[in-house]
Amino acid sequence: MSRPSQLEAGTARHYVAAPVSRVQGRIEVPGDKSISHRALLLGAIADGATRIEGFLPSEDCLATLTALRALGVAVQRPSDTTVQVQGVGLAGLHASTAPLDLGNAGTAMRLMMGLLAGQPFDSTLVGDSSLMRRPMERVAQPLRAMGARIDTQQGHPPVLIHGAAALRAIDYALPLASAQVKSALLLAALYAHGTTSVLESVQTRDHTERMLQQFGVRLERRGARIELSGGQPLTAGGTVRVPGDFSSAAFFIVAGCLAASEGLTICNVGCNPTRTGLLQMLKLMGANIHVQPHAPAPGDSGASEPTADIHVRAGLLRGIRVPESLVALSIDEFPAFFIAAAAAEGQTVVTGAAELRVKESDRLAAMAQGLTTLGVQCELLPDGLCVQGLGSGAAAGRFDGGRIDSHADHRIAMAFAIASLRARGPLQIDDVANVATSFPGFVTLARSVGLALQEQG
Numbered sequence: 001m002s003r004p005s006q007l008e009a010g011t012a013r014h015y016v017a018a019p020v021s022r023v024q025g026r027i028e029v030p031g032d033k034s035i036s037h038r039a040l041l042l043g044a045i046a047d048g049a050t051r052i053e054g055f056l057p058s059e060d061c062l063a064t065l066t067a068l069r070a071l072g073v074a075v076q077r078p079s080d081t082t083v084q085v086q087g088v089g090l091a092g093l094h095a096s097t098a099p100l101d102l103g104n105a106g107t108a109m110r111l112m113m114g115l116l117a118g119q120p121f122d123s124t125l126v127g128d129s130s131l132m133r134r135p136m137e138r139v140a141q142p143l144r145a146m147g148a149r150i151d152t153q154q155g156h157p158p159v160l161i162h163g164a165a166a167l168r169a170i171d172y173a174l175p176l177a178s179a180q181v182k183s184a185l186l187l188a189a190l191y192a193h194g195t196t197s198v199l200e201s202v203q204t205r206d207h208t209e210r211m212l213q214q215f216g217v218r219l220e221r222r223g224a225r226i227e228l229s230g231g232q233p234l235t236a237g238g239t240v241r242v243p244g245d246f247s248s249a250a251f252f253i254v255a256g257c258l259a260a261s262e263g264l265t266i267c268n269v270g271c272n273p274t275r276t277g278l279l280q281m282l283k284l285m286g287a288n289i290h291v292q293p294h295a296p297a298p299g300d301s302g303a304s305e306p307t308a309d310i311h312v313r314a315g316l317l318r319g320i321r322v323p324e325s326l327v328a329l330s331i332d333e334f335p336a337f338f339i340a341a342a343a344a345e346g347q348t349v350v351t352g353a354a355e356l357r358v359k360e361s362d363r364l365a366a367m368a369q370g371l372t373t374l375g376v377q378c379e380l381l382p383d384g385l386c387v388q389g390l391g392s393g394a395a396a397g398r399f400d401g402g403r404i405d406s407h408a409d410h411r412i413a414m415a416f417a418i419a420s421l422r423a424r425g426p427l428q429i430d431d432v433a434n435v436a437t438s439f440p441g442f443v444t445l446a447r448s449v450g451l452a453l454q455e456q457g
Contacts, residue, residue, distance in 0.1 A: 015413065015429040015443070017420035018452035019401075023256065025449040026265045029249045031056035031081060031242035033438050034179075035270065035305065037107050038211050039240045040064050041115055041187070043085035044073040045093070046215055048236025052083040055242055059437045060105035067112065070096040090190060090233060095121035099158065102127045104360065104437045107180055110139045113159060114184030117148035118191025121163040130360050130408060130434070132157045139184045142172050146188055146196070169194030169230060176355065177328035179204035179274075182226070186212065186219075192230040200224045202328045205274040213303040214240065243270035243307045248439050250278050250333040251414050252449065254340045256312025257287045259421040263313050264449060268294075271308040277329030278337055279310075284320045285344055288313040319346030319389050327352045335415035338367045342376045343396070343422050344389035354383035360434065361407035370416055374423070375400035390422070401425025410434045414442060417453055 031054040041064065043050035055061065057080045065075055065083070072094035074086040093116075102108045102125060109125050113136070116123045126132065137155040144150060146169070149162035169192045174181060182198050186208055189196035201224070209226060212219055216235035219228040249266045256264035271291060279289060290311040297304065317340060327350070330337065334356055341348035356363040368380040376399065377388040390397030399422050406413035406429055413432040420427050432455070435442050446453045 013433050013455055013457055015417055015427075015432050016454045016456060017417050017423070017427045017429065019420055019423045019425065020450055020452050021259060021421070022261060023259045023264055023421065023450040024262045026267060027252065027445060027449060028267045029244040029252070029269065029445070030058070030439060030441065032245040032270050033058060033060060033247070034107060034205065034207050035211070035242045036061045037064050037105070037111060038183070038207055039242065040068060040075075040083070040085060041111055042211055042215050042234060043087055043240070044068045044071070045090050045115070045190075046087035046234035046236050047089045048087055050085045050087060050236055051239045052085065053081065053239060053241050055081050055083045056245065057081060058440055059103055060108060063101065063103040063105045064108040067096075067100040067102060067108070070098065070100060087234070087236060093119055095163075096123065099124040099126045102131065104128050104131050104434055106131060106134050106360070109136070109157065109159065110180040110184050111187060113139050113143060113150065113161065114187035116161045117143045117146065117150065117188045118165065118167040119163050123161045123163070125159040125161070126157055135358055138176070138178065139181050142170065142181065142185055143188055145170050145172070146192055148188065167192035167230070169196040171197040171199075173199040174201060177202040177204050178355075179208070183208040186226070186228055189228045189230055190217070190232060195227050195229045198226045200226070202325070203274055204328050205272065207272065207305070210303045210305060211240070243305050244268045246270050246272070246275045247332040249310065250336040251418050253278065253282070253289070253310060253312055254336045255418050255421060255449065255451070257282060257289070257314060257317060257340055258343055258418070259314055260312055261314050263311060265312075266310045268307055269310055270305050272305055274329060277326040278333040280326055281320070281322055281330060281337060282340060285317045285340065286315060287317060288315040317344035317389070319344045319348040319387070321349045324352035331355055332411065335363055335367055335411040336418065338371065338385060338387060339415050339419050341387040342371055342374070342389055342399070342419070345391045346389055348387045348389060349384065351381060351384040359409070361409035361412060363409065363412065366405070366407045366409060366412045367415070370404045370412065373400070373402045373404060374419060396422070398422055398424040401427055403428045403430065406431050408434050410438050414439065417446060417451065420451060420453070
C-alpha cells in the first residue's frame with residue numbers, strides 16, 4: 001500500500017506563466033541527475049574517498065545520499081554541490097534499521113535493487129505515492145535469474161530484497177531499452193560469480209559503464225554487448241565532475257528554438273551521445289542549434305563525460321516523423337520536444353515511445369491532455385503522439401491560455417512553463433512541487449532568461 005514519502009512535499013503549488021515573446025542570455029543548468037546518482041552509489045562501494053563536484057542537490061539525489069548513510073556510508077557535504085563520499089568497499093555496506101525511502105527517485109530505486117541484491121542483509125525499498133505505482137519487475141526478474149531473492153507487490157514497490165543470496169553471472173538480452181535495468185544488472189554483476197553479459201537491442205545512456213571504468217572496473221563492450229566480471233574492487237574515484245544535466249537543458253534549448261531571436265547559450269552541458277537525441281530531432285525540424293564541444297581534460301582516458309556549450313537561435317520549425325532510433329536517446333526530453341512540435345509547421349509523429357507511459361506520470365496522456373487545453377490538435381497513440389503544430393514564424397498561431405494539470409510530474413510542469421513563450425494568455429500549471437526532484441532553482445533560472453514565471457502556493 002502506498003504511503004507519503006518523508007521527502008514528499010506537504011502542499012501542492014502551481015506556476016503562473018504570463019506570455020512573453022523573447023528569451024536570451026547565457027546560463028548554466030544544475031548538475032546531471034543520472035550522473036549524480038551513479039557517483040554516489042559507486043563512491044559508496046569504492047575503496048577510499050571520492051569527491052563529487054557539480055552534484056545535483058535535488059530531492060531525488062538527496063534521497064540516494066540519505067539511503068547510503070542509512071547503509072553505513074559516511075557522506076559529507078562541504079557545499080550544496082560538493083559531496084565527499086568515504087567508500088566502504090564492495091563488502092562494507094550494513095543493513096539499514098528502517099526501510100530505505102527513495103522519495104520520487106525511480107533511478108535510485110532500480111539501481112539500489114542491483115546494488116543490494118548481493119548483500120548479506122535484507123533491505124526494503126519504498127518511495128512516495130508516485131514511485132510506489134511504478135513498475136519494478138523489469139529489474140526484479142533478471143536479478144532473480146542471477147539468484148537474487150526479491151519480492152514486489154504486484155510488480156510495484158515496496159521492494160523486499162532478501163540478503164545472503166549467492167549471485168551468479170547471466171547472459172541477458174534486454175527486452176526493452178532501459179539504462180536503469182542495464183545499470184542495475186551491472187551493479188549486481190560486481191557481486192556475482194563469473195562474467196555477466198548484457199545485450200542491448202538499442203543503445204541507451206552509458207553513464208554507468210563510463211563511471212565504472214573511472215572507478216577502475218574493467219568491462220568490455222563488444223558491439224551491443226557489455227561484459228563485466230564479478231569481484232572487481234572499485235578504486236577511489238578521486239574527483240568526479242558532474243556536468244550540467246542535458247535533460248534540464250532541454251527546456252531551455254526548446255525555449256531558444258521558440259523565442260531566442262538574439263540567441264540563448266546553455267554552458268557546460270553534458271553531451272553524452274547516448275543522451276542527445278533531442279538535438280538530432282530538433283535539427284531535423286530545422287532548428288538553429290550549434291554545439292561547441294569542450295576539449296577533453298589532460299590525461300582523459302576517454303571514459304569521462306563529454307561536455308559542450310549549446311547555442312540556440314529562434315527559427316522556423318517544421319513537423320517531422322521522429323525516427324524510432326532516436327527515441328531511447330531522448331526519452332526524458334519528450335515533454336519539452338512536444339512543445340516544439342506544437343509550435344512547428346505541420347504534423348509531428350512520435351511512435352515507439354511506450355516507455356513514456358510508465359514514467360512519473362503517463363507522459364503521453366499528460367502531454368496530449370495539456371496540449372488539447374492549449375488548443376493544439378493531437379492524437380494519443382498506444383506508443384506515441386501525433387501533434388498538429390500551429391506553425392512557426394511571423395504568421396504562427398498562438399496557444400490558448402488555460403489551466404494545465406502536470407499530474408505531479410516535474411517534466412510535464414516545466415514543459416508547459418516553456419509553452420508560455422507561444423501563448424496568447426497566461427497559463428496556470430498545477431501540482432508543480434515535484435520540480436524540486438530534478439531541477440531546484442528552475443523558476444529563478446527561467447526568469448533570468450526572460451520567462452514571466454511565478455510560483456504560488
